[in-house]
Amino acid sequence: MKVLAIDDQKLVLIPLEIRLKELGYEVTTTTSALKGIELFDLIQPDLVIVDINMPETSGIEVVKHIRQTKNVATPIMILSGNTDDAIISKAFDLGVNDYMKKPLSLQEVCARTKRLIGAPKLDNNNTKTYKDVVIQQRCVGVVIPCYDEEKRLLSDEFTTFIEKNSGYHLCFVNDGSKDNTLQVLNDLRKGREDFITVYDCEKNGGKAEAVRLGMLHMAKHEDLDYIGFLDADLSTDLADFDDLVKTIETTDYKIVSGSRISRMGADITKESARKVISLTINYIIRKILKMDFKDTQCGAKIFHKDVIEVSFKDKFVTQWIFDVEIFKRITLHFGLAKAKEMLCEQPLKRWIHADGSKLSMKDSIKIVGQLGQIAWTYRSKKTISKKETQSNLSVIKNQPVISKIAS
Template sequence: MKILVIDDQQLVLLSLKKKLTEAGYTVETAACIQDGIRLFDTFSPNLVLVDMNMPEMSGRILENCTGKEVVKYIRMFRSSQVPIMVLSGNTSESLILENFKLGITDYLKKPVGLEELLARIGKTIGFPNESDKVLQRSSRQVLGKHCVGVVIPCYNEAGRLNAEVFKDFAFNNLGYHLCFVNDGSSDNTLEVLREIRRGNEDHISVYNCPVNGGKAEAVRRGMLHLAKDSQFDYIGYLDADLSTDFRDFNELVRTLEDSTFKIVSGSRISRMGADITKESARKIISKSINLIIQSILGMPFKDTQCGAKVMKRDLVRKMFSRPFVTKWLFDVEIFMRMKSEFGQKDAIDFICEQPLKRWKHADGSKLSYKDSLRIFLQLFKLSWVYRKKKAGRVTHNVLQPDQKTVPNFLT
């Protein structure tokens, strides 16, 4: 039994081909409509699985482009009744009805569990041998509504990285790609990251910076690297200790999916029903810092420093093209850059501060109490630099890495 999968996102193609092949199907994939149509004629599939959000026949990427051309080609031009199943994050009733009028067999709304997808395929064209075992093994895997890249900066994290949590998340969330950035660690963090990646190469990568440049630079490089890949709809970052866990990060992504926001930022503000744990002294320092940040920003956000944020891919280059002014306060500077780019009113409208349901302070944090006190001085430095920038008297030079500091992407 042969299946043709057409989708412009490699994460989806790789995931579906692997799982459908494991289920016993013969699978071919296409990353554009033109290749999909060509393969339909040469491969003669028993079923076509197509994403509805695909580039049009002209090859141009349009804001509201669809893959309906594939359906039209099969049903109208080829007069074929081969089953066509549509995968889409678009849940518009009118679009679904339009597709059924064109002659599709089934419409699956993302996110969709792999078990459900395989069950629908099996009901439509039959099950290969022993695919019931594949269904049981894959029951937790989900194909997301969008493809998301996540940068995870790491400096001497060998003793704190929870390898199984990262592996499990990458295996079960097929629309995610985790990019670990090794920030010149002096321990065996790089070896640990390589081991986490082993067997998960499609969904986990390691970006190695030979020299420690600080968290701000590690995140910046990782974000810019992922932004080069057009398959990602959203790109964010998360702390390696998972003080904000993947459940809350998923919630940030869902908020971005269903809104006009450009950035969704986690907030660790204590509230009823949330499990937010901080040391008492750290909590006092955090509140003091946040009050100063609110005063400098002139914006109503209460926790800019939370290490969990996700944004639309087209925003990444605007926010991360220049090195950050300070070592610890790059999160604040992102808010300042948003204000500079869009103006205060629009920046406030484009940023969503979403309270986390849980957050745990992890032992071994790289930020000491002495560093916390230094942040007060860095805040005034940041305020001064952006005042000068607003006045047009300061320019930022983009870092030109030399041979010692250029990162290596491990493929």
């Protein structure tokens, strides 16, 4: 039995394809609706599974091709995050057999596939690959900077997470490590190339540059909706990071930042001396940003893809507190009022200070000086921006009026 699956997000198609093949179906996939129409004519599948929202051509056009152009009764299952009642009604009016809303269980998709076209003779229900996975509406890239993480990298936690959570692509950035970190990362990627990328920097450039390069690299992936970064030691765990993703996909926020605020029901631990310095630094940061941020320096943040360039295009002034620079860039680009609407600080359920942290107490003290550097640098940029604006207005004001002549 042949199944044709069409979805512009490859991370959605991979677990679907593998699981259906395990069950005995012959599966063909494509990320293009136009290519899907060609494949339908070529392979004549027994079932078509198609998304609605795709960039070049809507999945509705695939349905029209099958029902109106070809005038055939091939079963069609819609698998989409589009919950517009008008679209759903239109799909059924055109003759789709099933409409499933993301997120949903992969197991349910397989069960409905069997209901529509039956189970293959080679149906193997004992297979477990991706069996309990939830197919998400969104796809997320996660940048993980690594410097000498050979002994600390929790490889099993990362692999277990991507096996149970579809729609995630991890990008490990090797920041010129002197130990065997690169080999550990390459071993971690083997067999998981669709879900894990290793970006290798030959020279150590610091965490800020490693994150920046990783974010810009992941921004090139067209099927990713959101991109974030996370510390390699998982002081913020992956479950908490997934909660940040859920917040950004269900709100209008452009950036959701984790916050290590001590409160009832949360497991937040810090060294006492580090906590005092942290409180001092955060006070200065709030003065610089003119925002009531409780914790800008948490190593877990998620960004809407359309603010990646503003946040990461230019190199950062400092190595450790680039988070402050990100928020300052957003403020300068969009204005303070708009920036406050775009940024969300979300308390974490758990954060543990991991042994072997690369940030020493001496570095923490240096940060105070780096904050002064940020304040001066971005104050200068704001001044330059104002002068450029005034200069442009002056030029426009003094330009002669030119009549527009239609050719």
